Amino acid sequence: MARHGILLAGLLLALTPATALADDDKSATAMPEAAASCLSCHGASGRPVLPEVPIIAGQQPAYLERALKSYREGLRNGGPALVMSGIAADLSDEDIKALAQWFGEQR
């Protein structure tokens, strides 16, 4: 599969279980739109294939929220943190809350 093909397919794969989850269990949150840019590296539902990328599925939402804000404000920096600070730069507080909640719920 092509690089971008995988990227897109990864997104689709990620979307499918999320949707399925929402269908099966009405209490579960739908995947926030902003999550699309997370899944290519962090994997479908927050379980990455890349060995150096952290698993965020099931992580504490409060921790995820603080981490994303720290990336956005440049409090975490250098090395791989630079990847995240670029991605978090465009996220609103609402986006961050929704992402933290949703990834925290994934198992």
Add this chain to the structure above:
Amino acid sequence: MGLSRRGLLTAGLLLPVGGLAYYPLRGLSAADGSDAVEAASPLGLADDLANPPEIHASDGVLRATLRMALQDVTLPGGATELRNYGALPGPTLRVHPGDTLEIRLENRLPPNPDRGTPVMNTPNRFNSTNLHFHGFHVSPRGNSDNVYLEIEPGQTFNYVVQLPDDHPAGTYWYHPHRHGSVAAQVASGAAGMMIVNGTLDEVPEVRDAVERILVVQAPIAVEGGLIESMDSIWELTAERDFLINGQYRPRIYLREGEVQHWRVLHAGDAQFLPFTLDGLTILEIGRDGNPLDEPEEMTEVDLAPGNRVNLMVRAEKEGYYELRRPAFNQGIQALPEVHLADVIVLPADSDRVDSSIPMATALPSGPLPENRILTDITEDEIVAQRQFVLGTRTVEGMYKNMTFTINGEAFDPRRDDVVAKLNTAEEWVFINETPFPHPLHIHVNPFQVVAINGEPEEYKHWQDTIAVPAAGTVTIRTRFTDFTGRFVMHCHILPHEDLGMMLNINIEE
């Protein structure tokens, strides 16, 4: 030194050589004043991997004609038609620092079927071409290493490339670099090695060793012949036939105890090439075109598309070994193992190898030759820091509805993305926001790799192509010396380059 090498290769020609049939000479020729050397096994064995044919500079000038044309070939994957310099690979061009290359590039490809104005950053005009001298520290202007040129079908262009007197000694390569048709042409095997013989070759252990050229290419046997659409090469997992010097799973011979000097070029278009040769001792002495400070023992060598390496290989014990690419993950894509070559170690006194062929047994140790151009760049010297984010962007109507971007922008030849002053040095951080590694190549000036994923590098390699890990970062330092003008930096996964992951650097007085 160059003379003894030449003498050795010429001696090899006197012996019967089986590999010759793979190198029809129709795509290349040495013009007046340059020496041509035909393909030959460096050990003079009929079934040994032959070094590709060579063209050597003579009296400081290398004159050659490269003919870009259609080539009918039968690859392991099937019969197909390729766009290249008449052979897999093209001839090796061998020069010394201070030499001038005068290359006549003839574009003998048929007219482009797409004649309208091409859409920037989409695959287009696969029959238009030009020439890049990958890794050379030379002028990017005019008829030198100028990748903004477009040589249309039927046209001929004369490149004149002048190497500085103190150019590093190492392994380089040439290939087409016309934006929009780069991937299609390089994936067709349009590439050849260039060697700058110099200080590295004067190291006694290197000088005395048999020299082996390994040009790794990974063409795709496209059904129905020619690559007419990026679709045939787009998939990272498309079935590529890994060839060395145009041969599928060749045999490579050494004698027990023998040390050979291997120059390895990864001229593939997309897949990475980590490789192993278990059972033999491998010392790396040069990376891209640049000698290391001292030899480094390796168990696995990792080449991204575009990388080269100089290795000293010692056969420890008679027997059969395998040159392999192990199975690995290129970002989130798993790629299978590839059996690249059979390596056969003969007894030290084997009568299969003519006794006139020298047999070196010593590995180099201690410091390797220094070079002015490769002087460490210290923190004090840095005048600017820049950051480059590698990503993708959805753009409706583009190929696959996407572009590949640097700092959010796809390539625009009219835009100066970096303007810097001659004789200054800068520190650049590459941030990869995608789940695939991107090997970045910067033209004209080599750079020093100072950190990967924020971890400082213990030894700061000089390179011209560096893989930025998936979801990771690389920090480099580069010094703009000797040449003003515009050149490019880009991803050497060539479909990514064609789709926009490239920018312009303008060096001013």
